[in-house]
Every structure is written in structure tokens, then in C-alpha cells.
Amino acid sequence: MSQEKPHISSYRSHVFVLAALIVLTGISVAVTTLELxxxxxxxxxxxxxxxxxxxxxxFMHLKFxxxxxxxxxxLVIVVFLLVLYVTFFDYSYR
Amino acid sequence: xxxxxxxxHESFLEYKGKYRGILGWILSTDxxxxxxxxxxxxxxxxxxAAILGLLMKIQLIAPGHTIMGPATYNAMxxxxxxxxxxxxxxxxxxxxxxxxxxxxxxxxxxxxxPKLNLASWWIYVIGIxxxxxxxxxxxxxxxxxxxxxxxxxxxxxxxxxPALVGAxxxxxxxxxxxxxxxxxxxxxxxxxxxxxxxxxxxxxLYATAWIQxxxxxxxxxxxxxxxxxxxxxVGIFDPALGGDPILYQHLFWIYSHPAVYIMILPGMGVISExxxxxxxxxxxxxxxxxxxxxxxxxxxxxxxxHHMFTSGMSGRALFAFSFLTFLVAIPSxxxxxxWVATMYKGSLIFQTPFFWAVxxxxxxxxxxFSGLTLGSLATNVHLHDTHFVVAHFHFIVFGGTGFSFxxxxxxxxxxxxxxxxxASWANMGWLxxxxxxxxxxxxxxxxxxxxxxxxxxxxxxxxxxxxxLSSLGAILMIGGALIIIVNLVRSSxxxxxxxxxxxxxxxxxxxQADTPxxxxxxxDIPEVTEKPYEYK
Ligand code: HEM
Ligand SMILES: [Cu+2]
Numbered sequence: 001m002s003q004e005k006p007h008i009s010s011y012r013s014h015v016f017v018l019a020a021l022i023v024l025t026g027i028s029v030a031v032t033t034l035e036l037x038x039x040x041x042x043x044x045x046x047x048x049x050x051x052x053x054x055x056x057x058x059f060m061h062l063k064f065x066x067x068x069x070x071x072x073x074x075l076v077i078v079v080f081l082l083v084l085y086v087t088f089f090d091y092s093y094r
Numbered sequence: 095x096x097x098x099x100x101x102x103h104e105s106f107l108e109y110k111g112k113y114r115g116i117l118g119w120i121l122s123t124d125x126x127x128x129x130x131x132x133x134x135x136x137x138x139x140x141x142x143a144a145i146l147g148l149l150m151k152i153q154l155i156a157p158g159h160t161i162m163g164p165a166t167y168n169a170m171x172x173x174x175x176x177x178x179x180x181x182x183x184x185x186x187x188x189x190x191x192x193x194x195x196x197x198x199x200x201x202x203x204x205x206x207x208p209k210l211n212l213a214s215w216w217i218y219v220i221g222i223x224x225x226x227x228x229x230x231x232x233x234x235x236x237x238x239x240x241x242x243x244x245x246x247x248x249x250x251x252x253x254x255x256p257a258l259v260g261a262x263x264x265x266x267x268x269x270x271x272x273x274x275x276x277x278x279x280x281x282x283x284x285x286x287x288x289x290x291x292x293x294x295x296x297x298x299l300y301a302t303a304w305i306q307x308x309x310x311x312x313x314x315x316x317x318x319x320x321x322x323x324x325x326x327x328v329g330i331f332d333p334a335l336g337g338d339p340i341l342y343q344h345l346f347w348i349y350s351h352p353a354v355y356i357m358i359l360p361g362m363g364v365i366s367e368x369x370x371x372x373x374x375x376x377x378x379x380x381x382x383x384x385x386x387x388x389x390x391x392x393x394x395x396x397x398x399x400h401h402m403f404t405s406g407m408s409g410r411a412l413f414a415f416s417f418l419t420f421l422v423a424i425p426s427x428x429x430x431x432x433w434v435a436t437m438y439k440g441s442l443i444f445q446t447p448f449f450w451a452v453x454x455x456x457x458x459x460x461x462x463f464s465g466l467t468l469g470s471l472a473t474n475v476h477l478h479d480t481h482f483v484v485a486h487f488h489f490i491v492f493g494g495t496g497f498s499f500x501x502x503x504x505x506x507x508x509x510x511x512x513x514x515x516x517a518s519w520a521n522m523g524w525l526x527x528x529x530x531x532x533x534x535x536x537x538x539x540x541x542x543x544x545x546x547x548x549x550x551x552x553x554x555x556x557x558x559x560x561x562x563l564s565s566l567g568a569i570l571m572i573g574g575a576l577i578i579i580v581n582l583v584r585s586s587x588x589x590x591x592x593x594x595x596x597x598x599x600x601x602x603x604x605x606q607a608d609t610p611x612x613x614x615x616x617x618d619i620p621e622v623t624e625k626p627y628e629y630k
Contacts, residue, residue: 076308079395086396086414087344093408 007064017059024051105512105610123208126611129194130510131215136182136190137579139222143177144572146170151534151568154561157553167551168237169252173229175240176257180264181222183495184353187360188271188306189218191502192299194510196275198604199293201284201622203614206277210270218267225260228253239549241350244331244342248323255324258317265310265317268356272306275299284603286622290384293602293626294377297384298363301391305352305359309395313349316342340405347398355394357491359387361498362429365451368505369433370627371600372448373440377627379432386425393422403474412471419469426462430455446520447598450501453528457493461486464539479549482542488535500524503582508597512610513589519581527574533567602626 028047036043057063062070106126113121119131150170153160162170193211197204205211229235232253238246247254279300283292320342322328329335331342362383370377377383399407399415407415433455442448464486468474477483507515537560542548546557553561596605603622607615 079308079392083348083395086399086411087348089414090344090399090407090411093410 007061009058009061009064013058017054020054021051024054103608103612105608106613107512107610109613121212123204123212124613125193125197125204125208125211126510128211128215129190129192132185132189132193132218135215135219135222136186139177139181141579143174143182144575146174146177148568148572150174151565153551154553155565156561157555157558159552162551164551165234165237168549169235171549172236172239172257176225176236176261178491179240179353180261181225183357183491184264184268185218185271186357186495187364187499187502188275188299188302188356189214190499191295191364191506192271192275192360195506195604196278196296196299197282198509198607198611198615199296199602200279200282200287201603201616201620202278202282203616203619205274206281207274211274214267214270214274217263217270221260221263221267223260224256224263228256228260231256241346242317242320243346244320244323244339245333247320247342248332255321258321262314262317265314268306269310272303272310275303276307279303284619284622290381291622291625294366294380294383294387295360295363298359298366298387301387302356302359305356305391305394309349309352309356312345313353316345316349319345340402340407343402343405344398347401348395351398351401352391352394354487354491355390357495359390361454361495362387364498364502364505365433365454366429367600367602368447368451368501369436370629371505371598372443372445372451373437374443374599374629375436375440376629377432378435378438379428380625380627382428383432386428389425390422393418393425397422400469400474403471404478416469416471420466423462423466423469426458430459430462443598445598446515446517446524447501447505449521449524450497450504453524454494454497454501457489457497457531461490461493464489477542479547480542481538481546481548484548485535485538485542488538493531493535500578505598506604507582507585508592508594509604509607509609509611511586511589512591512593513585513587514592514597515585515589516581519577523574523577523581525574527571527578530567530569530571530574534564534571535567537561537564537567601628 024047028044031043031047032040056073062073106124109124111118111122119127122128149161150167153162153167193205196202232255233251234253236254236257237250237252238254242254242258247258279292279296319328319330323331323337327335329337331337331339333339366377366383397415397418399411400419403412403415437452464482468477468483468486504515504520507513541557541560541564544557544560546553593609595607595609597609598605601624603620606620
């Protein structure tokens, strides 16, 4: 099996990840003051999804790793989103 | 390393490592010893749960109070279900035969993470112990059924929390095994073993491992939410607090339907190993079997709603789930076609593993067809929560997973223990077990159609006749099981010794390893040039 050459991320990128997470946390607190009705959950999920994405891509190195890992991660997320969609499909027609 | 080269010719059963005696087993990271640890643990708990099942059938031999009252009966089917599902059939084939044979079949020395593998077994044992405490503490054993449906699961005074926490812990064991197998299959295949040269049992383990990794966390969270509902009243499922009990059913079945494929896929893999060997013929449609396994794993994520047709979902969701349920039956049927076509015009060899494998195909088909009956909306309203459902899933879980487990055990027995089992006792055990199985579960289809509900200790007098047959069937089947187990346990100690590497004439890699295998399986990692199952 071929060995990929290791990638060592810089402190700068860690600080960037930390800052982005803090800012996004601030935003998700801030939006709770807005009255968005049914969109509330969606917005919260989108912000949380962006945070998870940042952690995956930079902090957990998906960007620098073998493409196979990206493919599997995307597939898993697709399955997860489909499961959510099917669940809410029931709720939206009740 | 140096220690292991020295002992290269000693079998894994005799090898002496750092620890002696039982410690040499429960602290061993050898995948083969871990596989056997799971086997022995399961044997113990299978016996316990089977006795619970037998007691329930004796209660049902006549209407009214025969040997137990309603509360005891409820506790019994709950514990029977929890043990059989979470402790036996979910870990089942992957933990025992996956651990033992995956590395051997792909030409590896062990799984990718041997220590994690041992940790999985320990977590499994700890989970079992936590589940068992539910029987002895607090306000009586759980009585919710293995499904823990809300709202009852947070209203009953019974001792639910340890059962939930125990099942949660068992889930971790399952996830870790899944991760181990995915990495093992990606990284440790022998040189030359391309994906499409991999035998089918590893393929099904691969599909199963992905379900274990992706679906198990959902049940973990659901069980914890139920614990929080009971202890803190968080109001996720409790309608009085704005929660939704149907959400519980969604979350529970988002895991538990894929989990039924965790149970059955490896069994299908085993059958796909055995039938070519005992037909002396190449497997029919290798790629179709691989693809249908992956398709089952994928589509199986989206059919969970068929357990909730009568729970009050929206009409459109009912329609969608029924449609998807019909879709998932197609890849299962493809496999049945492939198995039958493999046997067609083969030189069939009538030995014990073959008997188990063909009877698997028979009962699996009955189970699958009854699944379709339940999957169509109109019939489901009539059949839901009746004995018809009990018959369906016993045909498919016991008849499918159980039969394939026994098929695997007889097939690989000589490789695992270096001894042969007594074939005439084994065949007689199979015959009695099979007859008992049919007598036990076939009447339940009839009873369900006539309207006898499941999970009651009592029934109307008009159901008496079929229940007598069913209970007698249970006694017969347990008799068969005893013959099988006693024969195998005896043979593992006193059976005729064999060093024959390949007693059945198999073509997959595990039959090139020593019998029983040595500590690291191979002196030289084998090179793979041919596809599996190349019988000329
Ligand atoms: C041919 C594919 C299958 C179809 C179409 C199917 C369909 C169904 C349906 C519709 C139900 C719900 C019945 C009800 O409660 O009203 C059900 C229950 C069940 N099925 Fe299947 N099934 C299939 C295969 C399997 C397999 C492979 C397994 C396990 C290895 C399995 C295990 C179960 C279990 C355990 C239950 C009952 C759960 C409970 O309520 O306690 N099924 N099936
Ligand atoms: Cu299901």
C-alpha cells in the first residue's frame, strides 16, 4: 500500500479554524433573537453544518488527504441528509 | 515479533503468549481467539434467551394462566428480545466468523486494529453485564419489549435505564467492529486480491460494517434521549411536554431497520460461500451478489417507516415507505436466484453445511414473502402487531441469521478446532431442529391472520389448536438445538483430529492456511491470481 506523504498544518490554520468556530457560534446565538418561524431550525442547522465542514476540511485534514476519504465522507453525508429528508417528509405532510 | 516466529508452527489454540490459561484468551489480541471468545459468550446467552422463549411457549400451550402471569410474561419477552437482538444476532456472524475468517479469507495476519478488536469484546461483555443488572435492581425487570417504545418506556415503573444504557454500550462494540473491518478490507488484502476477487463473505461484512458505523449512533442517541426523558423529563418524546412519541419510533427504526440487514447480510455471505463448494460449481453471478449486497445496505436505510404504518404517520409518508419496502425486496430476490442457479446442474454434495445452507434459502424465502405481505399498506393494517409479524421475523432472523450461523459453524468447524464433528449426530440435529422450527413458526402465520395479537400471555379459546402445535414445535426444536450444541461442544474436545487443510474442497484462501491456523495465519502471505470459486 502506498504511503501518502504527511501534511503538517500550521498554527495559523488552527487559529483560523478556532476563530471561525467562535464567530459562527456568535452568529448562531445572535440569530435566535430573530423571529424566523419554521426557518429557525434550518438556519441553525446550516450554521452548525458550516462549522462541522470547517472542522472536517481543515482541522481533520480532509483537504490534504487521499481523495478516497473525501468521497466516503460526502457519501456518508448524503445518506444522512436523505434520512433527515425522509423523516421530515412525514412531518411536513401531517 | 521474534516470539511469534518461534511459534510459527503451533496452532493458535496451543500457542502460549505473555499470559497463561484463561488470561491468554481474554487478553489475547489474536483475531481467532477473539472470534472464539464471542462464540462462547453468545452460546451462554443464546441458551438463556432460548430458555425464556421456551417458557413463553409453554405458557401459551393453553389459554389462561399456565405457568406464569402477565407481568412475568412481559418481562420474559422483553429480555428474550433484548438478548437475542442486541447480544446475539446483531454482533452474531461478524463478531464470531468475521473476526475469525475475514483475515484468513483476504490473506491478512490479523485485523487492522487488533487491540481495538479486543476492546470491542470487553465493551461487549460490559454492555451485557449492564443489561443484566436491569433484572435485579429497582422496581422489577423491564417490560417494554425490545423496542422500548415511547411513551410507555418513560412511564413504566420498571427498571428500564440499565437496559437502555447496556444497549447503548453494546452499540459501541458494534461500531468499533465495523470500523475495524472497513479498514482491514481496504488496507490488508493480500497482493493480487482486487476488490472483485474478494470472496463474498468479506464483501457482505464490508456492506454490514458500513451499516454498523452509520446507523448505530442513531440508536445510541435515541436510547440516551429516552434515559433523559425518564430521569430529567426533557420532553422530546413526551406529548405532555410538547414532545412527539412518533419521533421515538422514527429514530428507533432509523437504526433498527438497517440493523436487520446487519443481521442478515453476513448470513447471505456465508450461504454464498457454502453453496459453490458443495455444488462444485462457480458461484452464479458474483457481481450481481456483490452489487445486491451494496444495494441492500443502501436502500435498507430508507424503509424504516414500514414498522410504523399504523402509528399515525402522514399518508404520503406511508405511500413512500411502502414503495421503498417493495424496492428492497428486489436485491434479496436476486440473491435467491443466484443461489438456486449456482446449485443448478452442480454436483451436489449432501453434507451438514449444505443442509443448513439449502434450508436457509427455503426459510429465507418464506420470511421475505411474508415481509412483502406486511409491506403493503392494506394488509399491514390487519397484520400489524399480530403473530404474523412474529412469524415473519423469526423466519428471517432465526431462519436466516440463525441457520446461516449454524451453517457457518459446521462449515468452518474443522478449520477452527482442528477436529471433525460427528456428521450423523449433526445431520439428525439439523433434521429435528428444522422440523421443530417449521412446527413452531408456521402456525403463527395462521394465528396472526386469524387475529391473535403478539405480546399477550393469554388468548381466546379459538386459537388453542394452532398454539398447541406451535408449542410442541418449540419443544422439538429445543431438542434439536441440544443435539447440535452437545455434538459440537463434544467434537471440539474429543472429535477426530484432522490436519487436513481443506476438508470440503473449498477454493477460498482460508482453506490454504494450516488447520487449525497458526498465530499469524501464514508463513508467507499468499498471492492471489484467480477469482474465488473457480471450479472447472
Ligand atoms: C424481503 C425483505 C423484507 C421486507 C419487505 C420486510 C418487511 C417488514 C415489515 C413491513 C415489518 C413490519 C410489520 C409490522 O410490524 O406491521 C417487518 C417487521 C420485522 N422485520 Fe422484516 N422485512 C424484510 C426483511 C427482514 C429481514 C432481512 C429481517 C432481519 C434479518 C427482518 C426483521 C424484522 C423484524 C425483527 C421485524 C419486527 C420488529 C418488531 O416489531 O419487533 N425483516 N418486516
Ligand atoms: Cu424493517
